[in-house]
Amino acid sequence: MTKLVSIGVDVGGTNTDVGIVDREGKILSRKSLKTGEYLTAESFISQLCFEIKNLISDEEILGIGIGAPNGNFFTGNIEFAPNLRWKGIIEVKNLMKKEFNCPIFLTNDAKAAAIGEMVFGKAKKMKNFILLTLGTGLGSGIVVDGNLCYGHDGLAGEMGHTQAVFNGRECGCGNKGCLETYVSATGIKRTLFELLSRNISETPLRDFSFNALNSKIITDFALQNDSYALESFDITARYLGIKLAEVVAYFRPEAIFFFGGLSQAGDLLLKPARNYMEKYLLPVYCGKISLSISGLSQDAAILGAAAMIWKENL
Amino acid sequence: MTKLVSIGVDVGGTNTDVGIVDREGKILSRKSLKTGEYLTAESFISQLCFEIKNLISDEEILGIGIGAPNGNFFTGNIEFAPNLRWKGIIEVKNLMKKEFNCPIFLTNDAKAAAIGEMVFGKAKKMKNFILLTLGTGLGSGIVVDGNLCYGHDGLAGEMGHTQAVFNGRECGCGNKGCLETYVSATGIKRTLFELLSRNISETPLRDFSFNALNSKIITDFALQNDSYALESFDITARYLGIKLAEVVAYFRPEAIFFFGGLSQAGDLLLKPARNYMEKYLLPVYCGKISLSISGLSQDAAILGAAAMIWKENL
Numbered sequence: 001m002t003k004l005v006s007i008g009v010d011v012g013g014t015n016t017d018v019g020i021v022d023r024e025g026k027i028l029s030r031k032s033l034k035t036g037e038y039l040t041a042e043s044f045i046s047q048l049c050f051e052i053k054n055l056i057s058d059e060e061i062l063g064i065g066i067g068a069p070n071g072n073f074f075t076g077n078i079e080f081a082p083n084l085r086w087k088g089i090i091e092v093k094n095l096m097k098k099e100f101n102c103p104i105f106l107t108n109d110a111k112a113a114a115i116g117e118m119v120f121g122k123a124k125k126m127k128n129f130i131l132l133t134l135g136t137g138l139g140s141g142i143v144v145d146g147n148l149c150y151g152h153d154g155l156a157g158e159m160g161h162t163q164a165v166f167n168g169r170e171c172g173c174g175n176k177g178c179l180e181t182y183v184s185a186t187g188i189k190r191t192l193f194e195l196l197s198r199n200i201s202e203t204p205l206r207d208f209s210f211n212a213l214n215s216k217i218i219t220d221f222a223l224q225n226d227s228y229a230l231e232s233f234d235i236t237a238r239y240l241g242i243k244l245a246e247v248v249a250y251f252r253p254e255a256i257f258f259f260g261g262l263s264q265a266g267d268l269l270l271k272p273a274r275n276y277m278e279k280y281l282l283p284v285y286c287g288k289i290s291l292s293i294s295g296l297s298q299d300a301a302i303l304g305a306a307a308m309i310w311k312e313n314l
Numbered sequence: 315m316t317k318l319v320s321i322g323v324d325v326g327g328t329n330t331d332v333g334i335v336d337r338e339g340k341i342l343s344r345k346s347l348k349t350g351e352y353l354t355a356e357s358f359i360s361q362l363c364f365e366i367k368n369l370i371s372d373e374e375i376l377g378i379g380i381g382a383p384n385g386n387f388f389t390g391n392i393e394f395a396p397n398l399r400w401k402g403i404i405e406v407k408n409l410m411k412k413e414f415n416c417p418i419f420l421t422n423d424a425k426a427a428a429i430g431e432m433v434f435g436k437a438k439k440m441k442n443f444i445l446l447t448l449g450t451g452l453g454s455g456i457v458v459d460g461n462l463c464y465g466h467d468g469l470a471g472e473m474g475h476t477q478a479v480f481n482g483r484e485c486g487c488g489n490k491g492c493l494e495t496y497v498s499a500t501g502i503k504r505t506l507f508e509l510l511s512r513n514i515s516e517t518p519l520r521d522f523s524f525n526a527l528n529s530k531i532i533t534d535f536a537l538q539n540d541s542y543a544l545e546s547f548d549i550t551a552r553y554l555g556i557k558l559a560e561v562v563a564y565f566r567p568e569a570i571f572f573f574g575g576l577s578q579a580g581d582l583l584l585k586p587a588r589n590y591m592e593k594y595l596l597p598v599y600c601g602k603i604s605l606s607i608s609g610l611s612q613d614a615a616i617l618g619a620a621a622m623i624w625k626e627n628l
Contacts, residue, residue, distance in 0.1 A: 127466070128465050128466045128470075144458045144459070144463055144465075145458070145461060145463075145464070149458055149459075149564075149565065150459070150566075151442050151458075151565055151566025151567065152441070152442045152566050152567060152568040153566060153602075154566075155566050155598055156442075156563075156564065156565050157564065157566075158563040158564070158596055159563065159564065161563050161596045162559075162564065163556065163559070163560060163594065166556070173596055173597060174597050175594065175596065175597075242477065242480070245476075245477070246476045246560075247564070249470075249472040249473065249475050249476045250456070250463075250470065250471065250472070250473065250476065250561070250565075251463065251465055251470050251564075252465025252466050252467060252468075252469050252470035252471075252472075253465065253466060254466040280477065280489065282472055282475045282487055282489065283487060283488050283489075284469060285469070288467075
């Protein structure tokens with residue numbers, strides 16, 4: 001019997017990763033493309049289809065799942081993604097349907113990761129949970145009663161663009177004070193720079209430019225007890241904890257998982273975030289919400305994309 | 315053929331209303347009980363069962379739907395309702411099952427009203443919408459993909475207890491700054507009292523005690539251009555609009571409906587709330603979210619409770 005596999009595609013601004021994924025979440029083979037090298041979306045998708053066909057030998061493709069920035073599950077399009085060189089609407093699903101006669105699903109990266117958590121990770125038996133990706137921005141995949149919350153047009157679940165601070169930090173979306181300007185790999189850098197501007201004591205962190213800094217460096221300094229780095233984590237955790245209390249009141253998830261660069265700080269972020277969350281939770285939820293790091297490996301993006309297909313075939 | 319009917323029960327702190335409701339949302343007969351007169355929950359439920367049986371002649375009961383403060387759909391219990399004289403957990407569904415051999419559903423009043431809106435009101439063809447009841451508190455029924463969002467234990471959808479103001483007004487839940495302390499019939503009274511305390515100009519509203527005041531009176535004064543009443547509405551609408559922008563980012567509803575005492579102010583509240591919401595919405599949602607008054611009559615509570623049964627039999 002031919003082996004059934006799903007294709008997982010993770011479209012990123014720099015690289016696009018493709019993997020052949022089996023039912024157990026094992027990546028059987030993989031390939032990487034330089035997203036930015038393709039002048040048109042059409043030439044990129046043409047090459048993507050070619051690479052997928054190349055990866056397949058005698059397996060049967062059950063379907064293709066694609067996680068992409070601003071990917072809309074309802075339309076199958078990438079819509080106005082700021083981090084891709086191709087502007088406007090890219091009809092990914094329609095373009096790929098010309099090459100493949102199997103189901104093709106597209107969604108954004110955080111929503112794909114949430115499905116990955118449900119199919120391959122820690123949320124296997126959960127019906128209500130939330131996954132937050134703390135990278136350049138803050139993405140959220142919110143699962144309600146076993147399905148992703150897509151809303152009326154596929155654009156629900158934008159927790160990163162709910163307000164954390166009234167009239168707060170400028171956000172790429174055009175608004176101010178959005179959660180992702182405080183709680184993300186970029187957000188903690190901004191918080192650190194705010195602390196450096198307010199205070200005068202010395203720290204080696206004063207030798208980093210904004211662009212040279214990243215959340216890994218801040219984490220390393222925090223682990224060495226640098227007071228600026230530690231305070232940055234505490235402030236970030238406080239913003240996060242307050243908003244977690246809010247998201248619990250809306251969705252009452254069983255658990256909240258964290259993924260992405262900043263989440264690799266682990267307890268440095270999650271322990272104080274849990275304390276702040278508990279402080280602001282409606283009493284009826286206290287002590288009931290689990291916070292933890294995602295159960296998926298670094299390949300979560302590919303696995304999550306492929307999991308969209310497996311979820312439909314469980 | 316015997317006529318199929320559903321029973322709708324609206325349990326309130328003062329009165330409990332029972333209605334026999336047909337498929338079209340017509341109340342065929344009804345009865346009211348004084349909730350507060352029953353010393354025990356058991357005696358109350360026993361009388362409630364008796365009254366239901368009395369109302370029925372030759373109709374066949376398809377099921378009984380009950381809306382009650384702190385009603386939990388998952389357990390069928392009223393759990394620690396502050397406005398009822400019976401404390402702790404009341405096993406409403408279990409007690410009634412001894413008397414009726416039909417499906418019995420219990421939920422809280424706002425969630426029941428949302429189902430009423432879906433079955434009998436303006437949300438008939440909607441899969442994603444939100445209903446807010448602006449009464450003593452702020453209740454919310456949030457419909458995701460055609461079903462109420464109950465979360466892991468039935469206690470999702472507590473928008474009234476999400477934070478509107480950090481370290482803000484004292485709330486009955488034990489926290490501070492909850493939305494319902496600003497946006498509800500009680501919230502607008504508190505806002506008016508804050509304005510009266512801050513400013514010195516005269517208004518006949520200075521002759522009302524807190525307990526004598528209600529949202530209807532503030533509405534009437536606003537319609538007569540009383541500046542305190544008008545500013546109270548503007549402040550309330552601003553708090554509401556900011557949080558509506560938030561709830562849209564989480565759920566992307568097609569529409570948001572308003573019910574309850576304060577919502578009867580209509581455009582006095584909804585017009586500025588819409589403007590504030592649009593100001594704070596993520597641009598991708600702008601101009602797409604409809605705000606309006608509920609399509610249900612004053613009998614929404616009975617209709618909503620009965621609608622839980624009809625929804626299962628559509």
